[in-house]
Each structure stands twice: as C-alpha cells, then as structure tokens.
Amino acid sequence: MDRRKFLALATGGTLAATAGTPFNSWANSGASSRAGDHLMTSTETSYALTRPAYIDQSHLVVKDLASVSSFYQKMLGLSVIEKTASGEVLGVAGLPLLTLSTDSNAREAPRNAAGLFHTAFLMPDRAELARWLRHAAHNNVALDGASDHLVSEAIYLSDPEGNGIEIYADRPHERWKFHQDGMVEMATLRLDLQALYNSAPEDIWTGMAEGTAIGHIHLQVGDIPQADAFYRDVLGLKLMARYPGASFFASGGYHHHLGANIWNSRGAGTRSDHMTGLSDYKIRFNDKETLDKAVAKLDELEIKSEKRDGGVFLRDPWGIGLTLSA
DSSP states (O other), rough: OHHHHHHHHHHHHHHHHHHSSSSOOSSTTOOOOOOOOOOOOOOOGGGGGSEEEEEEEEEEEEEEEEEEHIIIIIIIIIIIEEEEEEEEEEEETTTTEEEEOTTTOOOOOOOSSSEEEEEEOOOOSSHHHHHHHHHHTTTOOOOOOOEEEEEEEEEEEOTOOOOOOEEEEOOOGOOOOOOOSBBBOOOOOOOOOOHHHHTTTTOOSSSOOOOEEEEEEEEOOSSSHHHIIIIITTOEEEEEEEEETTEESTTTTSSSSSSEEEEETTOOOOOTTTEEEEEEEEESSSSSHHHHHHHHHHHTTTTTEEEEEEEEEOOOSSOOEEEOOO
C-alpha cells in the first residue's frame, strides 16, 4: 500500500473515529481534530512521569521472539538494551520500557481473556508523534485507528501477535478540562492523520526520541466494580473517568495511568499459566509515602505479595502481575 492510500485508510470513515473503543458514545465521531494544535518540541519530563506514581515498564510473553522484537525495533523504534536466555529488554536511550520473553509452553491467549488491551507509548511532544506517523506511513505500518481524546492525540496498532499498542502525545495539561468531581473530560473524536503527517519535519527518523515512556497501560479485566475496588481502593489510584464498561485511573491528576475495560473480557477469570500477552508491569512511585500507603493497604487486606526486583510484587484479581517500587 502506498503512503497516500495508507493515510486515506487511516483517516477515513468509522475506523478513525472510534479507534480504541468499541462504542461511539463519548462524543460526536464526525468531529474533526481540534483547532489550534501545532508542533511543539520539549525536553521536559512528560507530565505523566512527574506524578506521585506512573507506569514504568511492561512485560509481554510472546511465541515468536525474533518477529515481535523486530517489529518493536523497526516499526516503533525501540532499541535492544539487554538480552537474556529467555528474551530481550527494549527501550529508548538506555531506559528500559518493554520486556519480551518467550516460553516453549506458551499458549496463545484467547481474545476474551483478561490481560492487555494496549501498551501506550507516550511521545515527548506532538512533533515526535508526527515523526513516528511519517515513519509508519513510509513503512506501510498497518493501523487499527486513530483518535483525538481532547487530552491527547492517539494512534492505535497491534504487534505481530495481536498485542495492542497506542502511540500518543499529550496536549498540555493546562488545557485539560476537569469536572467538579475531579474527573477529566475525554472524548473519542476523529483524528486528522493527514494533517498530523503533513506537520512532520522532513528529517531522518532514527527511532523513538529520548523522553519516550510508557504513559499508560490499558487492561482487559473481568469486572469493573472489582477493578475499581482493586486499583482505586487498594492501590490508591484516583478514578479519573468512567465510560460504559471501562474505568480510567491515575495518580496526581493525570488523565489516566491505567485503564480497565470489559469490552472483550466481561466475566473473565484468572489468567492461565503460560499464556501469551501481558505477564506483568511495573508501577514506580516518585513519592515513597504513597508507595508505603499502598503496601500497608495490601498488608491490611492480607493480599499476597512478596519482595522482588527491588519492589513489592503482587497479582491483581485476574492474575496479572505488577511490581510496586520507588
């Protein structure tokens, strides 16, 4: 597919309007991308990472390590930081973001299993999002869709084994709108990918820029009230938005560090051993007091945890592992 057809497909029709969600109730899907956006470059740490807690790393179990790793390197622009007997650690500018490991007993996770909806890679600024889109267009990367979420602009795709990916850039947090209850206003509007592509500097793309991070992780879970009880009431994240079949949680007023939905996975139970997809992820705390409160809550509720890799490892109600560390 050539670049023109690629962009026409990605920006046209219902696909671009509803990317990332299986429903269209957030906002008018026919609306265009917001006016006033322009390319900005920044060397500042992303707002998402300055909050009391943020998503640090993600770990996927895959069947074909070589194929999946090649995709994240060539199409997303990550670099191999470390190789182990069972996998690789990928990241940007020496910062580890994504661990890929393989398992000879790995079985493909069913689409309706609890696990990963997408790992969301946050670009340092809109210019880097545009640069990545230009790279994707020239390399015929297949997109699942794209959306303007008011707080951010996002592009969706999948890796060779179906693990969801979001590539996004935040709008300045000073422009976000909050409701009286503290929840943030988000929507799913059509993102004009052609305009974003046209704004990209015509320079050589050498991979994801320094400052790229995992801005959030979005999970498939079996039950939303149970997700609220765990991520809000146990871990202490604030509920920032709620939509049919989904909750979005964050620390320190970010739009969301973690999403949980039942769109494909309503009623899902605990993940089976040796299942492909999301094995675990890490939440890092800038504020040790916030970490201590979360760990104390685990002890109070007698939720099983153990010290591992310099942090506290536990599993959520669906068997997805997470490590809390400072």
